[in-house]
Amino acid sequence: MFIVIIAGPPGSGKGTQAGLLAAKLGFVHISTGDILRREIEEGTKLGQIAKARIDDGNFVTDEIACEMIINVLNSLPNADGFVFDGFPRTYYQCGAFEDVLKPFNKVPDLFVELKVPKQELVRRLQERNRKAARPDDSDLSIINHRLLLYSDVTKPITQWYKEKEIYVEIDGSGSVDNVQENLLSIISDKRIK
Numbered sequence: 001m002f003i004v005i006i007a008g009p010p011g012s013g014k015g016t017q018a019g020l021l022a023a024k025l026g027f028v029h030i031s032t033g034d035i036l037r038r039e040i041e042e043g044t045k046l047g048q049i050a051k052a053r054i055d056d057g058n059f060v061t062d063e064i065a066c067e068m069i070i071n072v073l074n075s076l077p078n079a080d081g082f083v084f085d086g087f088p089r090t091y092y093q094c095g096a097f098e099d100v101l102k103p104f105n106k107v108p109d110l111f112v113e114l115k116v117p118k119q120e121l122v123r124r125l126q127e128r129n130r131k132a133a134r135p136d137d138s139d140l141s142i143i144n145h146r147l148l149l150y151s152d153v154t155k156p157i158t159q160w161y162k163e164k165e166i167y168v169e170i171d172g173s174g175s176v177d178n179v180q181e182n183l184l185s186i187i188s189d190k191r192i193k
């Protein structure tokens, strides 16, 4: 089982790249954002709790995020690999993730951070809002709040993965195909080692 985490600020292409990667490698794509949006659409209890937080650009609680991951992993114990997108997002989630993986005798193999200039992030999110109308993309102040949360809370977790020597950063500002090519080459190098 190979485990890769795709990280980066909102609009950096995490979801886009993780989906393509999983399809190419035959891995399972786990996006906590997608799971939460599904729960909201279906009007579940979790969805109702999550909606206000997500629409305002805030994170759901660590407990909710971790429980979602435990449920998915337990339902797919024989997968060849996983592409995590949007998880972990806090220091707490990094530690909890290790605990969740212990019964599988696994640790993450690779953590990739996508780097994109702020101006391009805002442009992409506003463009997405024109097509998909996501409440968390709908207002510049919410977008700025999400970007700030990334730099204050999520960005510092890169240190956790640097210490484990599995951190790689790549330029996410090129075309979708270019970024994907770079990602595939990094993963292939890592799997050969």
Ligand code: B4P
Residues within 6 Å of the ligand: 009, 010, 011, 012, 013, 014, 015, 016, 017, 031, 032, 033, 034, 036, 053, 054, 057, 058, 059, 060, 061, 062, 065, 085, 086, 087, 088, 089, 093, 124, 125, 127, 128, 136, 146, 172, 173, 174, 175, 176, 179
């Ligand atoms: P996410 O679903 O992760 O949303 P996101 O950060 O906006 O990134 P996303 O992956 O969707 O977009 P992408 O950059 O691919 O999270 C949503 C919310 O859920 C969070 O704010 C939080 O509230 C909650 N949440 C999720 N996980 C959580 C956790 N672990 N703990 C607590 N809360 C959690 O793409 C953006 C746009 O750019 C797209 O339109 C795409 O088409 C475009 N794009 C991508 N690559 C491009 C490229 N190379 N060139 C041009 N455009 C590109």
